[in-house]
Amino acid sequence: MRAGRLLSLLLLLQNRGRLSAAQLAAELGVTSRTIYRDVEALGAAGVPIYAEHGPTGGYQLMDGYRTRLTGLTADEAESLFLTGMPQPAAELGLGAQVAAAELKLMAALPTPYREASMRIRQRFHLDAPDWYREPDAVPHLLAAAEALWRDQVIEVRYRRWAPRPGEVTRRLHPLGLVLKAGIWYLVAAGPRTYRVSSIVDLRPLPETFTRPDGFDLASFWQGNVERYEQTETAEVAVIRLSPRGVAALPGIIGPKAARAATRTPADAHGWQQTTIPLESVPHAAATLLRLGPDVQVLAPEQLVTEMTETIEAMAQLYRPRPERIPPP
Incomplete structure (x- = not known):
């Protein structure tokens, strides 16, 4: 030393x-x-x-x-x-x-x-994470990186959101780690992508694997991003936006997603029906609530229910409480 x-x-x-x-x-x-x-x-x-x-x-x-x-x-x-x-x-x-x-x-x-x-x-200085954002907790990042260096098979317990929320166990052949907008992702053979902060448990296994010939992490990731941003998905949300909501949408869901959103012509009051990608119901609800009274969710029903229950719970917090009349 x-x-x-x-x-x-x-x-x-x-x-x-x-x-x-x-x-x-x-x-x-x-x-x-x-x-x-x-x-x-x-x-x-x-x-x-x-x-x-x-x-x-x-x-x-x-x-x-x-x-x-x-x-x-x-x-x-x-x-x-x-x-x-x-x-x-x-x-x-x-x-x-x-x-x-x-x-x-x-x-x-x-x-x-x-x-x-x-x-x-x-x-010049690079600061990747977004404003007011703390980095994800990634307690298993080092273990994933060590297995990656050694071409070692790992078994992970992973918290997923779709198609059914819950925890699943997977055997993975780690091929790379990617840092995107302050978030770490593990790329495994398949190839498949896993968010490192969603790994609940990670166990290195005694066996190793052979990396696929010609696999290029940067090329795969670029294609993965393009597919994610461009592919029409069955999971979409249908919403109505006021003129102010239309103007604010790029800052809420991102400029590229806002440009890809399909819109109907504005009605007499300037409101437009819009279809946007739906990553998950909790994520979409939290995102769209930022638009306040300038958005109305029309579909899917699960998202409508999530928005309704959240808004009603918020309204309950702000309703004036009746004054208690003291007993005679």
């Missing part, structure tokens, strides 16, 4: 120039006292490192000194694909490898490229 920390300290100084003991301690997750001992160890090993005192002081390498100890470990090399996504990397247990890989990569770059890389990092 200490050898890796010493190398990280050396690469930090090489990449960023002068750094104080407090800054180095914060980067490496240790105390300033540990940094003092590490700097002494580097100096004793012949590394030309020196300290400048004062408010702007810190540790610095002699001009022109560059280490060539920048070989990446296997885990660090794999983690390079996640360097732009620190939160997903942490969820996959690769946060430390990403940080170490970035340091080594920066140290290996020529100075102009290293400066350009720092400029990009200072100016």
